Amino acid sequence: MDPxxxxxxxxxxxxxxxxxxxxxxxxxxAADQLQDITYIKLPxxxxxVTADRSFGEIETVKAVSDLxxxxxxxxxxxxxxxxxxxxxxxxxxxxxxxxxxxxxxPGSTLNHLQSYDDYQKQIASEAH
Amino acid sequence: xxxxxxxxxxxxxxxxLQTIGARSLEELFAPIPSELRLNRPLNLxxxxxxxxxxxxxxRLAKKNVSANDAVCFLGGGAYDHFVPTVVDMIAGRxxxxxxxxxxxxxxxxxxxxxxxxxxxxxxxxxxxxIANASLYDGGSGVAEAVIMxxxxxxxxxxxxxxxxxxxxxxxxLATYLVNLKAELVTLPTPKGYLEPETLRxxxxxxxxxxxxxxxxxxxxxxxxETVASMAHDRQALFVVSFDPxxxxxxxxxxxxxxxxAVAEGQCLGTPLSFGGPYLGILACRKQYVRQMPGRLVGExxxxxxxxxxxxxxxxxxxxxxxxxxxxxxxxxxxxxALRAAVFLTALGPQGLKETAELCLQKAHYACDxxxxxxxxxxxxxxxxxxEFTVSVQCDDVPRCLSGLARNxxxxxxxxxRWYNWLNDSFSVAVTExxxxxxxxxLASALAFRLLHMQKGGA
Numbered sequence: 001m002d003p004x005x006x007x008x009x010x011x012x013x014x015x016x017x018x019x020x021x022x023x024x025x026x027x028x029x030a031a032d033q034l035q036d037i038t039y040i041k042l043p044x045x046x047x048x049v050t051a052d053r054s055f056g057e058i059e060t061v062k063a064v065s066d067l068x069x070x071x072x073x074x075x076x077x078x079x080x081x082x083x084x085x086x087x088x089x090x091x092x093x094x095x096x097x098x099x100x101x102x103x104x105x106p107g108s109t110l111n112h113l114q115s116y117d118d119y120q121k122q123i124a125s126e127a128h
Numbered sequence: 129x130x131x132x133x134x135x136x137x138x139x140x141x142x143x144x145l146q147t148i149g150a151r152s153l154e155e156l157f158a159p160i161p162s163e164l165r166l167n168r169p170l171n172l173x174x175x176x177x178x179x180x181x182x183x184x185x186x187r188l189a190k191k192n193v194s195a196n197d198a199v200c201f202l203g204g205g206a207y208d209h210f211v212p213t214v215v216d217m218i219a220g221r222x223x224x225x226x227x228x229x230x231x232x233x234x235x236x237x238x239x240x241x242x243x244x245x246x247x248x249x250x251x252x253x254x255x256x257x258i259a260n261a262s263l264y265d266g267g268s269g270v271a272e273a274v275i276m277x278x279x280x281x282x283x284x285x286x287x288x289x290x291x292x293x294x295x296x297x298x299x300x301l302a303t304y305l306v307n308l309k310a311e312l313v314t315l316p317t318p319k320g321y322l323e324p325e326t327l328r329x330x331x332x333x334x335x336x337x338x339x340x341x342x343x344x345x346x347x348x349x350x351x352x353e354t355v356a357s358m359a360h361d362r363q364a365l366f367v368v369s370f371d372p373x374x375x376x377x378x379x380x381x382x383x384x385x386x387x388x389a390v391a392e393g394q395c396l397g398t399p400l401s402f403g404g405p406y407l408g409i410l411a412c413r414k415q416y417v418r419q420m421p422g423r424l425v426g427e428x429x430x431x432x433x434x435x436x437x438x439x440x441x442x443x444x445x446x447x448x449x450x451x452x453x454x455x456x457x458x459x460x461x462x463x464x465a466l467r468a469a470v471f472l473t474a475l476g477p478q479g480l481k482e483t484a485e486l487c488l489q490k491a492h493y494a495c496d497x498x499x500x501x502x503x504x505x506x507x508x509x510x511x512x513x514x515e516f517t518v519s520v521q522c523d524d525v526p527r528c529l530s531g532l533a534r535n536x537x538x539x540x541x542x543x544x545r546w547y548n549w550l551n552d553s554f555s556v557a558v559t560e561x562x563x564x565x566x567x568x569x570l571a572s573a574l575a576f577r578l579l580h581m582q583k584g585g586a
Contacts, residue, residue, distance in 0.1 A: 038443070039418070057452075059443045064452070 001094040003028070007070070007113035010122065014094065015070040017110050022071050025098040026058070026089065029123045034060055037086035042067075042100060047075045049102060056099070058089075067099065070113055077101040132175065195400050198533065199566045201494075203515045203557025204345060204541045205266055205294055206394050206406070209373065210483070210561055215397040215470045224466055229459070230423075233438045239462060240437035244425040246469040253375050253472070254389045255382025256411040261423040261460040263408025266392025267297040270339060270369050271304035272410060272455055273388040276419040277337035277365040278310055279454065284336035284364070286311045290322040292344035293369060295546040301339075310336075318549070320348045320508025320517070327355060331362045337388075341369040342378075346543070347491075347515030347555055348508050349378075356385025372396050372409065372468075374513050376477075376484025381411075388412040397471030398464050407464035418444060421455030486560035487514035494558045494567045502575040507543075507553050517543060519553040520578060528577055529554060535573045 001023070006014040012030035016023045031037075039059040049055040054066040055075075082088045082097050089097035114122065136144075141153070150156055157165070176184065200208040219225065223238060230236035230243070243261040250259035263269050274287050287305070289298060291314050298314065305312055311334075315326050322340055331338070338359040342350045352368065359366040365387040373395050381389035393407030394400070412420060418441070426440030446453035475483065491514045498504040504518040522528050525542050532539040544551035558567065 061443070062448065064443050064449050 001025075001098070003094050004116045006094070006116060007110040008116070008119035008122075009068060009070045009113055011066075011068045012123075013068055013070050015110050015113055017104075017108075020104055020106055020108070021076060022073070022102045022104055022108075022110070023098050024070060024100050024102060026067070026093055027119070027123075028093045031090045031093040031097070034058060034065070034090070036060055037089055040083055040086050040089070040099075042078050042083050043075050045075050045078055049073060049075060049100075058086075069102070070110070071102055071104050071108065073102040073104040073108075075100050076103050132178070192402060195538075198536045198538050199562070199570065200400075200538045201540050201556045201558060201562070201570060202538045203347070203555055205296075205392050206400055206403070207373075207514075207557055207559050208400060208561055209395045209559045211397050211399055212471065212474050214474050215467050218470045219463055219467045225463065227462070230425075230439060230462075233436070237436060240425050240439070242466045242469060243423070243460070243462065244427055244437050245473075246465040247425060249469055249472045250409055250411050253372060253380065254370070254386075254411040255380035256386070256389055257382075257414035258417050258420065258424070259409070259411035260420055261425050261462070262393070262465040263390075263410055263422055263457060264461060265404065265406040265408045266369060266390065266394075267294070267300035268304075268457075269390035269392070269408035269410050270297045270367070271301045272408075272421045272457070273367045273390045273412075274301055274310075274337060274339065275304065275308070275455065276388055276412070276416060276421065277367060278308065279419045280365060280416055281336045281363070284334050285309050286313060286332060286334040287337055287339065288313050288315055288327070288330050288335055288364075289339040290315050290317050290341070290344070290350070291547075292317040292321055292346055292348065292350070293339060293341040294345045297341070297369065317344075320344075320346045320510050321350050322355060324351060324354050324358065327358055331358060331364065333362065335359070335362055335364040337365040337367050339367045339369070342381075343371055343374060343513045343515065345555075346508055346510075346517045347512040347557075348510035348517075349512065352379075352384045352386075360385065371513065373480070373484055373487060376480035376482070377488060378484075378513065382413075388416065393461075393464065393468050396468035398467050405461060405464060407461045407468055409468075417441065419454055420444065422457050423460045483560050484513075487558065490514075490560070490562050490567065491516060491556075491558040493564070494556060494562070494570070497567055497571040498556070498574060501571040502578055504574070507550070514559060515555055515557040517550070517553050517555045519550075520574070522552065522578055522581055524581070525552060525554055528574075528581060531577045531581070532570075532573055535577070537570050537573050539570060539574065 001016055006016050008014050012027045014025050014027050037058055041057040043055050049069040051069055051072045055069045056067040058065045078100050079098050195208040227239045230239045247259040263272055287310055302312055315330055340350045340355055342352050344350055356366045366385055367388045368381050368386040370381050370389055370391050372391050389411050391409040393409045423439055424441050425437050427437055430436045442448055444454045446456050495516045498518055504520050507517040507519045529539050540554040540556040543553040
């Protein structure tokens, strides 16, 4: 995935739409902030998710962070490889480290999410 | 006010005040608004001297009867088992006795190693993959195990528990579940154990777990292998509350299909202590580790390659996961886990087996004697281990039991206290400590007491 072509939530998830399937992952900024990921809890295929609500968790030695759904819909696919080897999320957050695929209602868009540029502005003000 | 019990002298106080630049103790309380100040001394009696204090505490202590003052046949979760002296010797060492919480691994290697050894011994005892560093007691252990099962299967909300599980454990469980989305169903056990048909009719796709106690509150063995396979057929977890001493002779929970095993660990090296503090044991299959509550000690190596221990998988716990934590427990019964570890190590597998065999033999001898000498009747046609329930020809069992207490026998627990259909029955526990003389004495005391009551005696 080309990061510049993706849309972003304020909580550092990225989304890419293809037809009515949205692929979701976390940005490299988020992955870097997390240091060593020890465990990731993802939903199962068939589960429904709601926009802005938690659909999973990422765990490090010292903290647990929620993963927030950028869209509402039904989970069609879960990246088991990333779940089994969380290092993949750090090494390839936009590629093999994708997390879930969600089927959305026909006619949905990602317009409510930030563009790459807006997201860069957000993390520039957050980074310290 | 006597300064006898306070370490700091007025001179120490002055030195401390000078160091921080305060002129008086009063100055330190200045930020508190005067309308909130008590402005009078606390209404306490003057301090007692050491002599007076000892006398006072002695008087209070004498109001209690210990298991040493009368022959103890009481059971129902806490038992008068033998505590080898070596347990007190090791647990009493100040490094263990006063050690505090082990969150700083660099300062707690001794405690962490002891808890790790305890965890390892519990895994051996249960035949399960992982044990935690302990919970409060057997009752809250059942509650935590059920909550684990509900978290393992978040779409299932039904909990099936046999009536033959300790009634107070069931009360504790109901309390823990009161604000959770869970349906607690108690399955009747009129025959003294959970009958497979009863379970079959109750199981559904909504069942998260099935809970039995083995041996159960009546002392009877449950059909654990059948319960395990029935639960698993419906993708429900099998939770068992077991008797640690019984593993010296009965199959281990892991070997008969339990997914989570919990227990009251008081029987492993801790005296009755008027009800506590006790020890909650919990062990489970490794796929459930992330739903486990409580502290988990793990073994690792430091940066010099030396073996050491740490609290691990802390992201389960509430100091990290907050309201989504697996449990709100953030402690363990360290001292009692240590006692259990010393106890198990001192006895070893052979010692535990001998202890269990003695309990079994003596309990069966006692049951026999009570039936033959005092016309007691075995209440349930079930195999039993160290505890059994008998009914007697008496319309006031509590009065009979208090009469026996006056004769020097704590004869047993009145089952009518919890089960109104067992008003004529009481349970008797017989540990390795009970002698033939004591058992024979109980039988004749009971026979005499029943006769006395039948003749209208007090």
